[in-house]
Amino acid sequence: xxxxxxxxxxxxxxxxxxxxxxxxxxxxxxxxxxxxxxxxxxxxxxxxxxxxxxxxxxxxxxxxxxxxxxxxxxxxxxxxxxxxxxxxxxxxxxxxxxxxxxxxxxxxxxxxxxxxxxxxxxxxxxxxxxxxxxxxxxxxxxxxxxxxxxxxxxxxxxxxxxxxxxxxxxxxxxxxxxxxxxxxxxxxxxxxxxxxxxxxxxxxxxxxxxxxxxxxxxxxxxxxxxxxxxxxxxxxxxxxxxxxxxxxxxxxxxxxxxxxxxxxxxxxxxxxxxxxxxxxxxxxxxxxxxxxxxx
Amino acid sequence: xxxxxxxxxxxxxxxxxxxxxxxxxxxxxxxxxxxxxxxxxxxxxxxxxxxxxxxxxxxxxxxxxxxxxxxxxxxxxxxxxxxxxxxxxxxxxxxxxxxxxxxxxxxxxxxxxxxxxxxxxxxxxxxxxxxxxxxxxxxxxxxxxxxxxxxxxxxxxxxxxxxxxxxxxxxxxxxxxxxxxxxxxxxxxxxxxxxxxxxxxxxxxxxxxxxxxxxxxxxxxxxxxxxxxxxxxxxxxxxxxxxxxxxxxxxxxxxxxxxxxxxxxxxxxxxxxxxxxxxxxxxxxxxxxxxxxxxxxxxxxxxxxxxxxxxxxxxxxxxxxxxxxxxxxxxxxxxxxxxxxxxxxxxxxxxxxxxxxxxxxxxxxxxxxxxxxxxxxxxxxxxxxxxxxxxxxxxxxxxxxxxxxxxxxxxxxxxxxxxxxxxxxxxxxxxxxxxxxxxxxxxxxxxxxxxxxxxxxxxxxxxxxxxxxxxxxxxxxxxxxxxxxxxxxxxxxxxxxxxxxxxxxxxxxxxxxxxxxxxxxxxxxxxxxxxxxxxxxxxxxxxxxxxxxxxxxxxxxxxxxxxxxxxxxxxxxxxxxxxxxxxxxxxxxxxxxxxxxxxxxxxxxxxxxx
Ligand SMILES: Cc1ncc(C[n+]2csc(CCOP(=O)(O)OP(=O)(O)O)c2C)c(N)n1
Ligand SMILES: [Mg+2]
Numbered sequence: 001x002x003x004x005x006x007x008x009x010x011x012x013x014x015x016x017x018x019x020x021x022x023x024x025x026x027x028x029x030x031x032x033x034x035x036x037x038x039x040x041x042x043x044x045x046x047x048x049x050x051x052x053x054x055x056x057x058x059x060x061x062x063x064x065x066x067x068x069x070x071x072x073x074x075x076x077x078x079x080x081x082x083x084x085x086x087x088x089x090x091x092x093x094x095x096x097x098x099x100x101x102x103x104x105x106x107x108x109x110x111x112x113x114x115x116x117x118x119x120x121x122x123x124x125x126x127x128x129x130x131x132x133x134x135x136x137x138x139x140x141x142x143x144x145x146x147x148x149x150x151x152x153x154x155x156x157x158x159x160x161x162x163x164x165x166x167x168x169x170x171x172x173x174x175x176x177x178x179x180x181x182x183x184x185x186x187x188x189x190x191x192x193x194x195x196x197x198x199x200x201x202x203x204x205x206x207x208x209x210x211x212x213x214x215x216x217x218x219x220x221x222x223x224x225x226x227x228x229x230x231x232x233x234x235x236x237x238x239x240x241x242x243x244x245x246x247x248x249x250x251x252x253x254x255x256x257x258x259x260x261x262x263x264x265x266x267x268x269x270x271x272x273x274x275x276x277x278x279x280x281x282x283x284x285x286x287x288x289x290x291x292x293x294x295x
Numbered sequence: 296x297x298x299x300x301x302x303x304x305x306x307x308x309x310x311x312x313x314x315x316x317x318x319x320x321x322x323x324x325x326x327x328x329x330x331x332x333x334x335x336x337x338x339x340x341x342x343x344x345x346x347x348x349x350x351x352x353x354x355x356x357x358x359x360x361x362x363x364x365x366x367x368x369x370x371x372x373x374x375x376x377x378x379x380x381x382x383x384x385x386x387x388x389x390x391x392x393x394x395x396x397x398x399x400x401x402x403x404x405x406x407x408x409x410x411x412x413x414x415x416x417x418x419x420x421x422x423x424x425x426x427x428x429x430x431x432x433x434x435x436x437x438x439x440x441x442x443x444x445x446x447x448x449x450x451x452x453x454x455x456x457x458x459x460x461x462x463x464x465x466x467x468x469x470x471x472x473x474x475x476x477x478x479x480x481x482x483x484x485x486x487x488x489x490x491x492x493x494x495x496x497x498x499x500x501x502x503x504x505x506x507x508x509x510x511x512x513x514x515x516x517x518x519x520x521x522x523x524x525x526x527x528x529x530x531x532x533x534x535x536x537x538x539x540x541x542x543x544x545x546x547x548x549x550x551x552x553x554x555x556x557x558x559x560x561x562x563x564x565x566x567x568x569x570x571x572x573x574x575x576x577x578x579x580x581x582x583x584x585x586x587x588x589x590x591x592x593x594x595x596x597x598x599x600x601x602x603x604x605x606x607x608x609x610x611x612x613x614x615x616x617x618x619x620x621x622x623x624x625x626x627x628x629x630x631x632x633x634x635x636x637x638x639x640x641x642x643x644x645x646x647x648x649x650x651x652x653x654x655x656x657x658x659x660x661x662x663x664x665x666x667x668x669x670x671x672x673x674x675x676x677x678x679x680x681x682x683x684x685x686x687x688x689x690x691x692x693x694x695x696x697x698x699x700x701x702x703x704x705x706x707x708x709x710x711x712x713x714x715x716x717x718x719x720x721x722x723x724x725x726x727x728x729x730x731x732x733x734x735x736x737x738x739x740x741x742x743x744x745x746x747x748x749x750x751x752x753x754x755x756x757x758x759x760x761x762x763x764x765x766x767x768x769x770x771x772x773x774x775x776x777x778x779x780x781x782x783x784x785x786x787x788x789x790x791x792x793x794x795x796x797x798x799x800x801x802x803x804x805x806x807x808x809x810x811x812x813x814x815x816x817x818x819x820x821x822x823x824x825x826x827x828x829x830x831x832x833x834x835x836x837x838x839x840x841x842x843x844x845x846x847x848x849x850x851x852x853x854x855x856x857x858x859x860x861x862x863x864x865x866x867x868x869x870x871x872x873x874x875x876x877x878x879x880x881x882x883x884x885x886x887x888x889x890x891x892x893x894x895x896x897x898x899x900x901x902x903x904x905x
Binding site: 048049051064070074106109146158 | 456460464465468599607642692696703709896900
């Protein structure tokens with residue numbers, strides 16, 4: 001690696017300052033530096049009374065060997081020739097939490113303080129009164145999505161975390177208020193999107209539409225022709241399909257924490273893994289291409 | 296999600312049955328087991344929430360705590376009055392938090408600090424944030440206005456759980472007198488379990504004053520908290536093969552080695568496989584710096600040889616470290632040729648900053664033992680070790696100290712090291728003096744280096760020395776010296792705590808490396824701001840020796856090389872707090888230096904290389 005066995009004196013002489021020359025003129029063997037001027041070695045072994053210089057000795061940065069490799073800004077080793085960062089993708093993460101005060105603020109403040117890019121966050125009750133489910137849609141490159149999941153797991157009231165499969169059921173809801181100049185036209189368009197009229201006045205019609213983001217965006221777009229007055233939208237609520245469990249209810253034996261439980265999962269799986277993170281594989285799906293059935 | 300009153304109701308409803316014998320036994324830690332067995336019957340039963348708070352601390356084996364009184368915390372202090380706890384009344388709550396933090400570092404068990412609501416709690420904040428950044432075990436108990444006033448901007452009301460949520464491992468607003476003791480037990484267990492950290496329990500006055508006859512259960516973490524102790528066997532095998540196949544391996548020990556009590560396992564691993572060791576700053580003392588495999592500290596002000604090794608290694612085995620930017624420099628140039636084996640108890644640290652090729656989540660000591668069992672042979676690294684040796688001779692840490700120039704600060708650090716035993720404890724403020732204390736003291740034992748790393752809190756040194764002294768005494772290390780290296784600026788931030796050190800007659804030495812400068816800032820201004828010394832030049836400092844005398848401590852002032860050894864001796868031997876004001880060279884700079892975001896391999900040895 002550094003076969004350039006540099007000679008101290010030579011190097012010092014190369015630096016043309018007076019100080020360096022003085023240093024070079026003197027022996028570098030500390031045992032010969034005795035006499036009145038030197039410091040007591042038993043008090044300060046590294047003090048050099050006979051050196052007069054700023055900083056420390058050694059080969060300068062330009063004289064040192066350099067490594068071949070490189071990492072990208074995400075800390076991943078890369079081929080220095082091809083600069084590559086991973087692209088962001090959209091992921092739906094389902095989080096089961098203890099239904100207690102402060103959890104929502106803990107989760108949302110985690111997102112802001114770690115600068116995670118969050119698209120929507122919804123929270124609601126589950127069939128267990130002591131648990132709530134938070135569904136977050138994030139847009140991050142892969143290492144970031146991994147971090148989101150791990151940081152969520154660290155919060156003490158969080159019970160389990162998983163990224164949902166691309167085919168999971170995902171729904172949003174929008175309430176759209178438009179001008180009532182042509183109510184029958186509005187009704188016809190609403191019908192196309194399975195939307196229901198939920199309120200009407202002489203001047204306005206309000207419809208409610210449920211479905212994928214794609215569908216809702218389509219509805220808003222089309223209803224736009226009547227003059228949209230107000231829109232209220234929710235984030236994504238999502239659930240795994242079939243017998244697959246959404247951010248899982250952990251089986252009873254994994255709820256006991258501490259050493260004993262951890263030792264029981266000797267294989268090294270995190271104790272909450274059972275129902276939580278069965279899909280370690282990165283998914284490429286986005287919300288948009290996921291749910292198509294209702295169009 | 297639910298309001299305070301609903302929460303109180305929920306807590307009341309979910310009131311657990313008193314723990315059965317078996318529950319208590321299976322779940323307690325050693326310390327609390329004995330304490331609980333001996334005392335449950337002997338002690339007077341609790342009658343109030345405050346008493347159950349104190350009982351919970353006693354059950355957890357707490358002997359010492361630090362704090363400042365005030366309205367909302369008075370019920371708790373009233374219960375402390377009757378207890379076995381030794382309470383140290385600090386001059387400022389920040390110091391209470393730092394003292395508790397240092398106690399936790401030295402004792403390896405959570406330190407405890409108390410403060411009242413409002414300003415008491417906010418004064419703790421810096422110390423809590425400091426403990427959080429450094430993963431130090433600590434429990435903060437704060438008073439709060441009575442529950443019915445919460446949310447009304449009552450006198451001395453602060454949303455303490457809100458303020459501290461991002462800087463604690465976990466915090467709790469105590470909702471009922473029956474449960475508050477368990478809340479404290481849970482906080483204590485959480486602070487110490489897994490990756491340690493500070494926890495906080497906010498104690499409304501009505502909750503601590505309220506009646507309860509419920510004895511708190513043993514300190515156990517909540518059900519939702521999980522820790523993985525062992526790494527998966529196949530991942531361990533893969534990592535072992537990578538290490539065996541490497542030719543330029545480096546072990547990078549982080550603070551987790553010390554916090555996880557893995558020092559022995561880590562040392563054995565390094566020696567058995569003859570792998571050179573670099574430590575992060577919090578890991579000073581994890582590996583003996585006088586051992587031939589030690590390359591000492593890496594990073595911004597690490598040694599040249601440590602940074603050369605980090606830059607050129609082909610296999611970096613990182614144990615309990617979080618790849619902080621002061622260690623890595625620019626991430627693009629950090630160990631760019633290395634396969635990374637990363638052992639950490641916190642899965643979120645894996646691939647957070649540096650991608651781990653071999654993530655091994657688990658307890659540091661356990662995983663090192665697993666790894667040792669999986670290894671069949673040493674890596675072939677004879678040549679590499681010789682290269683590291685060569686770097687050690689090429690980049691010596693010798694400093695110029697001509698006698699006709701002002702006293703060099705490094706000299707003072709070396710002199711204290713020479714005058715004290717290996718178990719002496721060093722604490723520091725933040726700045727140049729901290730770096731010299733890290734570089735020029737030869738650390739050989741864990742829990743002897745107590746500093747503010749992640750947060751970089753000026754003023755940490757003296758309060759930390761107080762906590763460290765009390766912890767050392769509690770651990771039977773009465774003879775270990777405690778030396779606080781302080782900067783003039785850092786010392787001015789918390790020097791009022793000398794009052795506590797004198798009152799309690801604590802044997803600590805404050806060595807002020809007085810350069811009459813915000814020296815670290817001055818160094819950066821010289822390097823990066825055209826030498827414009829904006830707000831970094833004190834020009835005038837108080838006479839620290841006289842100030843020490845005014846507090847009732849011993850005060851010594853030193854200017855000459857020839858006075859150093861005697862002053863060091865006198866201050867170390869003095870039985871009580873001593874302050875030595877060393878007037879050091881204001882122009883001295885810290886080297887080596889990797890500028891922020893720079894390339895570790897291109898560290899500067901002098902200003903013209905920056
Ligand atoms: C509480 C706090 N405020 C400001 C800083 C920024 N800062 C870092 S080092 C430093 C100078 C410290 O001066 P001194 O304690 O005299 O140490 P020196 O560098 O001179 O040894 C300052 C202001 C800090 N780290 N902490
Ligand atoms: Mg200074």
